[in-house]
Amino acid sequence: MPPCADAVGSLSWLARPALQSLLDELTARGHRVVGPQVADGAVVYRDLADVNQLPAGWLDEQDGGLYRLRLDEAAGWFDHVVGPHSLKNFLFPPREPIQRLVREDGTWRETLLPDGQQPLAVIGVRACDLAALRVQDRVFLHGAHVDVAYQSRREKLFIVAVNCRRAAATCFCHSMECGPAATHSFDLALTEAGDRFAVEIGSGRGGEILDALATAGLLTPCTADEAGRVRAIPRDLERAMHARVAEPGKPRPRSLDTDGIRDLLYDNLEHPRWHVVADRCLSCANCTLVCPTCFCSSVEEVADLSGDDVTRERRWASCFTLAHSQMHSGAVHPTVASRYRQWLTHKLAGWIDQFGTSGCTGCGRCITWCPVAIDLTEEVAAIRESASP
Amino acid sequence: MTSTHAMSPPAPDTLQANGPRHSPWQLHATRIAAIRTEAPGVTTYTLTFGGHRAQRRFRFAAGQFNMLYLPGIGEAAISISSDPESLSGIAHTVHTVGNVTRALARLEVGDELLLRGPFGVPWPLADLRDRDLVLVAGGLGLASLLSAIAFCMTHRGDYGRITVLSGAKTPADLLATHDHHRWRDHGIDVHGIVTNPDPRWQGPVGLVSMLLDGLAIDPDDTSLLCCGPEPMMIAVAEQATARGIAREQVFVSIERLMGCASGLCGLCQVGPFFVCRDGPVFSYDRIARWLAVPHL
Numbered sequence: 041m042p043p044c045a046d047a048v049g050s051l052s053w054l055a056r057p058a059l060q061s062l063l064d065e066l067t068a069r070g071h072r073v074v075g076p077q078v079a080d081g082a083v084v085y086r087d088l089a090d091v092n093q094l095p096a097g098w099l100d101e102q103d104g105g106l107y108r109l110r111l112d113e114a115a116g117w118f119d120h121v122v123g124p125h126s127l128k129n130f131l132f133p134p135r136e137p138i139q140r141l142v143r144e145d146g147t148w149r150e151t152l153l154p155d156g157q158q159p160l161a162v163i164g165v166r167a168c169d170l171a172a173l174r175v176q177d178r179v180f181l182h183g184a185h186v187d188v189a190y191q192s193r194r195e196k197l198f199i200v201a202v203n204c205r206r207a208a209a210t211c212f213c214h215s216m217e218c219g220p221a222a223t224h225s226f227d228l229a230l231t232e233a234g235d236r237f238a239v240e241i242g243s244g245r246g247g248e249i250l251d252a253l254a255t256a257g258l259l260t261p262c263t264a265d266e267a268g269r270v271r272a273i274p275r276d277l278e279r280a281m282h283a284r285v286a287e288p289g290k291p292r293p294r295s296l297d298t299d300g301i302r303d304l305l306y307d308n309l310e311h312p313r314w315h316v317v318a319d320r321c322l323s324c325a326n327c328t329l330v331c332p333t334c335f336c337s338s339v340e341e342v343a344d345l346s347g348d349d350v351t352r353e354r355r356w357a358s359c360f361t362l363a364h365s366q367m368h369s370g371a372v373h374p375t376v377a378s379r380y381r382q383w384l385t386h387k388l389a390g391w392i393d394q395f396g397t398s399g400c401t402g403c404g405r406c407i408t409w410c411p412v413a414i415d416l417t418e419e420v421a422a423i424r425e426s427a428s429p
Numbered sequence: 430m431t432s433t434h435a436m437s438p439p440a441p442d443t444l445q446a447n448g449p450r451h452s453p454w455q456l457h458a459t460r461i462a463a464i465r466t467e468a469p470g471v472t473t474y475t476l477t478f479g480g481h482r483a484q485r486r487f488r489f490a491a492g493q494f495n496m497l498y499l500p501g502i503g504e505a506a507i508s509i510s511s512d513p514e515s516l517s518g519i520a521h522t523v524h525t526v527g528n529v530t531r532a533l534a535r536l537e538v539g540d541e542l543l544l545r546g547p548f549g550v551p552w553p554l555a556d557l558r559d560r561d562l563v564l565v566a567g568g569l570g571l572a573s574l575l576s577a578i579a580f581c582m583t584h585r586g587d588y589g590r591i592t593v594l595s596g597a598k599t600p601a602d603l604l605a606t607h608d609h610h611r612w613r614d615h616g617i618d619v620h621g622i623v624t625n626p627d628p629r630w631q632g633p634v635g636l637v638s639m640l641l642d643g644l645a646i647d648p649d650d651t652s653l654l655c656c657g658p659e660p661m662m663i664a665v666a667e668q669a670t671a672r673g674i675a676r677e678q679v680f681v682s683i684e685r686l687m688g689c690a691s692g693l694c695g696l697c698q699v700g701p702f703f704v705c706r707d708g709p710v711f712s713y714d715r716i717a718r719w720l721a722v723p724h725l
Contacts, residue, residue, distance in 0.1 A: 339688060343500070
C-alpha cells in the first residue's frame, strides 16, 4: 500500500537523490524531461537526464538589468528562482510550422504536418509560471478559436512544480496573487526540506507516478504535523515578501499596487510618463521574449526555390517592433512611447477585458532582462503618483 | 476601412455559426471568375468556390472580411464587397498597395486563390430595421459598404430612407459609379463628392463630411455606417453625433494590421479590443475613446 500517494493533495517524503527515480519514471513513460540547469550564465530549461544536472547550490541575484549566479553551500537544489525561460518556450515555441502547402498542376494542396509531439515533463516550475500557464490557456484554449498545436502539447504536459523558499528582489508574485505557493495546475509539487522533498500530488497522473515510486519503496509517510510545516514554507515566504522593505545597498524589493490598475492605465494613456520611459527604452523586445504570457505572433512564408512547396511558420512577434503595427498608411505605433504604452497597458489592463485576468504574474523577468533596467512596477507607480483622475 | 488591409466583421453569434470554428488556418480554395478595374490601382476580383455546396457553405454577412492568401507571399485582409445573399461568388475590391496585393494583381481569370474566413463583426443591419440609413464612404471604404448596399436593395422594404455619401480624391477614384443608377432604382439616394475635380466634374467639391452637413436627417430615426480613412471616420462620426444621432447608432469599420484574424496573434489591438474579432465594425460609443488617443 503506497504510504501517502493515494490522493490529490496528499504529501509524502522523497529522499533528495531519489528524485532521479522520478525522472526515470517519467522518461520510461515516454516523456521528454526538461528541468533547470546552469548554462550560458543563467538557470535555463534543458533536457534533464540526471539529477546531477540540476543547479544544486546555485542562487540567482536579480535586479533591474542584472542577473548573477553564485554558489552557496547552504542552498538547496531549487533555491534559484526564475531564469529567462518559462513554459511558454515549450507550449508556444518561438518558431513553429503551422501549415504546409504543395502546388501541383496549378492547384495548392494542404499537406499534414507531422504531429510527433513527444509528451513533455517539466521539472521545477514555479507558482508564477503556473499562473502564466493558466493565462496562456485562456488565450489559446478558451477563446473563439482553439490553438490545436498548443492544445495537443498542453494536454500531454506533466508538471513537477517547486515551491519557492526564497524570492529575488524582482519577484512580486505576492502582489499579483500568483505565488509563491504552488497551489494548483501541477501534477506533482516539490517542497525542499533538508535533504528530502515533500511531494504533493496535484493530479491523478501525478498520483500514478507517485504510486510507482511508492511501490519501489522510495516514499515515506508525511505526518500531519510535518505537512503543516511543509505548507508553511511558501506561506511564510509570502508573508515575508509583503513585509519586505528597501535596504541601502541592496536591490529594491518589488511590489505592485494593483488597485484599480485597469482604469488607472486607461485613464492615463496620454500621461507624460510614457515619454519619460521612452527616453530609456531601447524597444529591444527582451521583455516580451522573456514574459511567460506574451502571446503575439506573426506568420512567415517559407518557400523552397521552386515556390511550389510552402511552409507557414508562426514566430513570436513583439509589440516593440514597428512591423507589429505596420499598415500601408504607416505604423500605428510609430514611437517608442506608443509601443511601451501598448505593451504595459495590454499586459496590465487590456488583458483583463480580453481574458478576465491580468497578463502579469509578478515573475519579474521583464525587469531583470531589460538591458536598461526599466521596471514596470516603477512605471505604474509613477503614473499612479500623478494620475489623471 | 479601406479594403486593402483588414476590415470588416459581424456579430459574435454569426462568427460562431459561420466562421471557421476549429482552426482559423483552414483554407478555402476559390477560382478567379472575373477581374474588373474600378479605379486607378483598385480592382474587383470575383471569386467562385468549387461547386455549389462549397459556395453555399461559405456564408458571410455584410462588413465581414476574408484573408486572401498567396502561398509563399502572404495574406491580406480584404472586406467582402458583394451581396451576402448571392450564390454566384464573392467579390473583393482591392487597392494594390503592398506585397500581397501586387502579387494578386498578377493573377488572371481562372487562377486559383486561397482564402480564410469569413472573419469579424459585420454591419448590424438586422438591428437597424425600420431606421433611416446614411452610409458614408471615403475612397476605398465604399468596398465594405457595397455589401451592405446590396443587402439593403434586396430588403429595401425593411428600411426607411437610405442615403449613400461617397467621397474620393478625384472623380476617377469614386468607386461603383456605374451602380448608382441601380441603387437609385431601389430608392437609394446617392451623392458623390471629390476634393480634386477634373474639368468634367459637375458635382460638389470638398470632403464627404460636407455632404453630411447638407443632408436633412431625422436624428432619432437615423443610423450612420461609415468606412474610410480613420481621421475621416472620426470627423464624420463627431459630426453625426453633433447632428443628434446617438453614438450607439454610428458605426465605423476600423482598419489594423491583421495576422491570424481570430484573436490569437495580438497584432490588431485597439485598447481592449482585437479588431479582427471584436470589430472591424464598432459602434462609435465603444470605440471613440480609443480612436481619440494618438498612436494607440
